[in-house]
Amino acid sequence: MSGPRRSRLFDSLVRLRWILPFVALTPFFVLVAAGDMSDGSAESAETGWVPILLAVWFFILVVLAVTVLMLNLSGHDPDAEDAAAELVADPLGRMLLARWLQRSRHHRFVGGLVGFILGVGLIRNGNSVPALIGLMAGIALGGALAEIHLVRGDQTSTRLAELRVRRVAEYVPLVDRLALAAVAVGAAAVVVLAQIIGQSGPTSTWVAAALVVVATVLGMQRLVVQRRRPALNPALAQADDLLRSLAASQGFARPGIALSMILLAQAVVNLGTASATSNGVEQSTVAPVVQLALWLAGAFWYWMSRRERSRSLAVSFATQRQSTSA
Amino acid sequence: MSLVIKVDADLAVPVYDQIREQVVRMVMAGTLAPGTRLPTIRQLAKDLQLAKGTVAKAYSELESARVVESNGHRGTFVSAFALEPAQVDASVDTALADAAESFAITARQLGVGLDQAIDQVRRRWEQF
Numbered sequence: 001m002s003g004p005r006r007s008r009l010f011d012s013l014v015r016l017r018w019i020l021p022f023v024a025l026t027p028f029f030v031l032v033a034a035g036d037m038s039d040g041s042a043e044s045a046e047t048g049w050v051p052i053l054l055a056v057w058f059f060i061l062v063v064l065a066v067t068v069l070m071l072n073l074s075g076h077d078p079d080a081e082d083a084a085a086e087l088v089a090d091p092l093g094r095m096l097l098a099r100w101l102q103r104s105r106h107h108r109f110v111g112g113l114v115g116f117i118l119g120v121g122l123i124r125n126g127n128s129v130p131a132l133i134g135l136m137a138g139i140a141l142g143g144a145l146a147e148i149h150l151v152r153g154d155q156t157s158t159r160l161a162e163l164r165v166r167r168v169a170e171y172v173p174l175v176d177r178l179a180l181a182a183v184a185v186g187a188a189a190v191v192v193l194a195q196i197i198g199q200s201g202p203t204s205t206w207v208a209a210a211l212v213v214v215a216t217v218l219g220m221q222r223l224v225v226q227r228r229r230p231a232l233n234p235a236l237a238q239a240d241d242l243l244r245s246l247a248a249s250q251g252f253a254r255p256g257i258a259l260s261m262i263l264l265a266q267a268v269v270n271l272g273t274a275s276a277t278s279n280g281v282e283q284s285t286v287a288p289v290v291q292l293a294l295w296l297a298g299a300f301w302y303w304m305s306r307r308e309r310s311r312s313l314a315v316s317f318a319t320q321r322q323s324t325s326a
Numbered sequence: 327m328s329l330v331i332k333v334d335a336d337l338a339v340p341v342y343d344q345i346r347e348q349v350v351r352m353v354m355a356g357t358l359a360p361g362t363r364l365p366t367i368r369q370l371a372k373d374l375q376l377a378k379g380t381v382a383k384a385y386s387e388l389e390s391a392r393v394v395e396s397n398g399h400r401g402t403f404v405s406a407f408a409l410e411p412a413q414v415d416a417s418v419d420t421a422l423a424d425a426a427e428s429f430a431i432t433a434r435q436l437g438v439g440l441d442q443a444i445d446q447v448r449r450r451w452e453q454f
Binding site: 159161163164226231 | 328329330331332333334335336349352358363364365366368369370372373374375376401452453454
């Protein structure tokens with residue numbers, strides 16, 4: 001991989017970036033607990049060192065948080081090379097996959113961070129939903145932006161291409177396609193229900209937002225699958241297939257599905273509240289239950305076992321290629 | 327085996343004609359079986375970095391010659407091309423002999439030995 005050579009210490013720090021804060025938080029909480037216990041007791045004079053230690057440890061935590069942030073923003077991701085090595089045998093394909101993983105993860109992290117900060121700024125009356133929506137929207141947008149780049153054209157007069165159809169269905173797993181269809185059907189159901197109850201307004205806005213996300217995901221999937229590809233050797237073509245599939249599912253589609261489910265959940269809860277208010281009755285438990293179910297489904301889509309899925313995709317594309325070249 | 331199409335903008339033959347000729351060759355040889363779906367005009371144009379109109383013209387000529395048939399939104403498919411096996415063999419032999427002749431002449435002009443020339447063929451063969 002091109003780029004400056006990083007030290008082993010730097011790589012180790014990057015690898016440990018998510019574990020370090022948790023390790024560092026434990027003594028902090030122990031110190032907080034020790035400080036609480038010492039308050040008002042006879043031994044408080046003897047345990048006067050606790051606040052000092054607490055302050056020092058808090059400073060260490062702040063430094064650590066800034067370091068973790070900078071490490072993530074640096075874009076260097078040694079895990080990407082390991083993950084790519086597990087999936088692709090061809091050296092050039094492995095390099096391409098590692099570069100994609102690095103770019104996609106970095107964009108999603110930055111997008112999530114920016115979205116979360118903007119979302120926190122929109123929090124009113126202790127309702128943390130804007131922060132969650134901002135986070136998911138940022139991750140999805142970051143993942144999508146990682147796919148929008150100019151592929152430099154071949155400058156020679158001779159061009160080669162494979163005479164093979166690339167269909168979206170070959171690259172996007174069935175579960176993802178079903179989830180997108182389910183969100184669209186759910187959105188239509190909410191709209192019909194809103195019309196029957198005689199409520200629209202904010203509900204329609206949430207539904208429209210969910211549908212815009214679904215449409216964007218579908219459009220982006222098409223863009224990724226149809227992206228220019230010259231004729232490649234079988235090993236590289238296999239890596240390219242895997243890369244397109246990962247991009248069109250894990251890159252932005254799953255965060256997008258999670259986001260659309262959260263937006264739909266907001267539409268449902270909005271409809272429930274509006275219906276109860278207009279009828280002058282207490283809100284039923286149906287809307288919050290549906291909301292919770294959609295939130296959990298959204299969380300499931302985002303956290304779905306990803307590396308295992310990548311492995312099975314890699315195997316499937318390898319088998320497909322072998323049967324084509326036989 | 328993956329089916330590769332090659333175009334050269336510097337050749338005197340128009341690019342759309344190069345596409346048409348290669349598709350016809352693959353259909354005649356049976357490497358593109360009847361019923362096979364061809365890539366969309368948009369996809370092939372993007373992959374070959376050509377204008378959509380160039381690929382559309384090639385497809386249109388193939389359709390006029392009944393080599394392919396367009397099935398609306400479902401795409402473009404290779405027609406059921408009724409050729410006798412003997413005719414297929416003859417057309418494959420002729421096309422291969424033509425290509426080999428050009429290659430052999432170029433190799434001799436460059437003063438390259440047979441082994442080196444065959445080695446180049448082997449390498450290109452494994453490229454796709």
